[in-house]
Amino acid sequence: MIRVLIAVLTAIVAFSLFSALVIVRKRQEDRLKKRLTTFSNVSAKRPETEQPRGLRGAPTGRPRKPQKETLQERFFRFVKKHSQRLPRAKLQEKLNVLMEQADWPLLGRDFEVIALLLGAFAALVTMLLTMTPSYAALAFPGGIGLAWFYLRFSIQRRQKAFMNQLGGMLEMSANALRAGFSFIQAFELIAREMDAPIGRESEKVLREINLGSTMETALTHMQERVQSPDFELVVTAVLIQRQVGGNLADILDTISETIQERVRMRGEVMALTAQGRMTGIVLAALPFALGGFLYTASPGYLDPLFEDPRGHIAIAGAIVMIIIGFVVIRKIVDIKA
Incomplete structure (x- = not known):
């Protein structure tokens, strides 16, 4: 149980790093846009023939030192470099549309590279912590899934x-x-x-x-x-x-x-269905919270559930039923206004 929790926490940490990188990239683009707007409003300089004689040919200032690349700039340069090597596919066109819907300064192939790196990072950390290849194999699609979930969440929020x-x-x-x-x-x-x-x-x-x-x-x-x-x-x-x-x-x-x-009507519907939506969240999280509490209070109590093949079947069936119940509750409270 503790290894599964470590794998989940690792995927969450990797997802947080991916979110931070996207936010930093967006802020850099906003700062660049503000600078361009500021300089575009400045009046043009006088030509050289209109400058004072004493200033003709004089240097306008000291040459600027080349700025060092930040870690984020290096990362995105690495992503751009390797994204160009990916083969073209229809999925990239769909991802390009999703990038525009989320207003992310990325291309679809850039998102593919970042998602793969996020999954590989989650798998690597999980492997180092648990030394179990099966958990690392589960963490890889988990990291990709978190990236996709954050993309959909950003689109819906926008x-x-x-x-x-x-x-x-x-x-x-x-x-x-x-x-x-x-x-x-x-x-x-x-x-x-x-x-x-x-x-x-x-x-x-x-x-x-x-x-x-x-x-x-x-x-x-x-x-x-x-x-x-x-x-x-x-x-x-x-x-x-x-x-x-x-x-x-x-x-x-x-x-x-x-x-x-x-x-206004959507707001009223959201207020009336808030209890149902919270019920779905609580019912989906309650089995995992109860399992963690039992494992902490009595570590050996849940061992048969993880060691016996019948326990594995019970866990898989419980997870499937939790997902089905959560989806059904969401469909019930999802009223189109």
């Missing part, structure tokens, strides 16, 4: 934040249209004034339009990234209005009221 901001985005767009702005200028206002994820998604839409894409294509790509049924309604309304005409500001106001009412 989608939830997007839905909470969507009502404010529509109100700002409607007010901007009434003030005489065009729809693209309204998106520029949203990208400048609103926080992520809507602010970043608006920037991507504007970037696509500046590169030659149509409004319809840019909005469709945005819908593919956010995967929001509410925003899909907005995209459909905007595309119809651009074809047949109408007052877009009034349309956005109506959609905004509908979305805000749906968000």
Whole structure:
């Protein structure tokens, strides 16, 4: 039992390291973006002919010393280098979409390399701690599974934040249209004034339009990234209005009221189903907590369960039933509002 707990804790530690690396990488990208924004707003320097005579040809400053690479930069350079060696597959295209949905500064093949490294690290540490190849073999897919779980969790968290901001985005767009702005200028206002994820998604839409894409294509790509049924309604309304005409500001106001009412209803549903969701979590964790307590209080009490082949069958059956019960409870309390 203690070896299984060590393997689980090792996988959790490896998962935490992977999460920290992704967060650090995202913060580095945000700092770089702020620097580019700051310098892009600075007025251009005067040409050499307009500089004072005493300063012509003079060095503008001391040459900067090359900065040393940090551990994170070395790690991601290693990931980029080895990810290019991976064979192309359809899974990478799906992972590229998931990276965009999670807003991670990675490619699909980069995530594959990181997940494999995470699994290998979990397997290596488990092998060193337990000296049991079977536990190490279980830790390898466990590390990959934790990476995948964190990716899905990041996507769901971002989608939830997007839905909470969507009502404010529509109100700002409607007010901007009434003030005489065009729809693209309204998106520029949203990208400048609103926080992520809507602010970043608006920037991507504007970037696509500046590169030659149509409004319809840019909005469709945005819908593919956010995967929001509410925003899909907005995209459909905007595309119809651009074809047949109408007052877009009034349309956005109506959609905004509908979305805000749906968000309020979702909150009520989440509050009413909180007890059921917590029940599923407690029932899934209770057998493991009770097993750990019994093993600590009486170490030899559970030995037949791990040494006898019938005990192995009982453990496997119990785990399967726990998973089935947890999934069933989640399906019951998962009410689409």
